[in-house]
Structures are given as C-alpha cells and as structure tokens.
Amino acid sequence: MKLLIVTCLRDFKDAVANIFHEAGVRVFSMSDTTGVKDEHDQNLLDDWFGNRDGEFDSLILFSFTNADTSAKALSLIKEYNAANGDAFPIRAFIVPVEATSYES
Template sequence: MKLLVITAVKSYEKQAVKLFKKAGILAFSNTDINGFKTLDQEDLIDNWFSSSTENVKSVLFFTFTEEHKIDLLLKELEVLNMTVESGNPLRAIVLHIEKYQ
C-alpha cells in the first residue's frame, strides 16, 4: 500500500481525474488549495502574506492504492506533462505506508 499525492493547477483538474480512472484508481480524495510562488529569493516564511507572491488556484489529490496502479498513473502523467503549455506541470509524489488499519 502506498500514498499517492498529486498537485495540479485548477485548470488541469479534469485531466488529473482522468489519470486516476485510466490507472484503475476509482477511490481518491481532492481539495482546493492555493499555491504560492515567490518571485525573488526571499524566504517564503518571511514573505508568507506579501503581495510579491503569485497566488495560483490549485488542487491536491491523494489516495492509498497499490504500486502497480501508481506506476500506470505515473506513466500517463509523464505523457500528459509533455502537453502542458503552462509552466505548471502536474506533480506527483509516492510515499510508502508502513502500517495501516
């Protein structure tokens, strides 16, 4: 069992959902989030609410699933990211789950 987390800008939300379906992952959760990107070298903590940050409407998905389904999704994600025209490709991380009930 692994934890898969994907972030995407809001405009790619439907494409992200399609990735889950193609991989056979039919149960997942999502939430709207705000992404921030600093335009300078300042520490983000020092600049957390500054007007010099770019606020990007984003979405975060997560699911607990089997490794073979994650591998399939990551391959499809790589293909999708080749077509992303913005500077905001979809990002994924996979974490091993040691214990669960």
C-alpha cells in the first residue's frame, strides 16, 4: 500500500481530479491549505506594493492506493507539469505505508 500525496493551487483542482480518474484513483481526500512562498526582495522599490508574503489558496489531496495506481498518477502529474510549464507545478509524493489498522 502507498500513500499518494498531492499539493496544488486551488485552480488546479479539476486537473488533479482528472489525473486521479485517469490513473484509477477512485477514493481520495482533499483539504484546504495555505501555501506560503517567502521570497523577500532585496530591492525595496520592487516590493513597493507588496502585501503578504506569497500566500496562495492551495489544496492537499491524498489517497491510500496500490503501487501501480500511485505510480501512474505520479507519471501523469509529471506529464501535466511538463506540458503546462506553470510557475506553480502540481507536486506529488508517494510514501510507503508500513502498517495499517485494517485489512483491505
């Protein structure tokens, strides 16, 4: 069993849902989160109108799934990022699950 973890901007929710569907991830959880990117600019004139340090409405999605399904999702996310070249790529991680409280 694997834990597939995905983080993305809220704007990419539908893209991740489509990737999950294509990969065979049928059950997942989703939670709102705030992503923070702390990039203080050394030139104060460049930061003249700045407000909060790079806070972004983000999501974290996760699913307990098998190795093949999680690998397929990771591959599709890499393809999506390569095709879209966004400054805020979808991030994905696969974590092994060593033990569980239930039998599947």
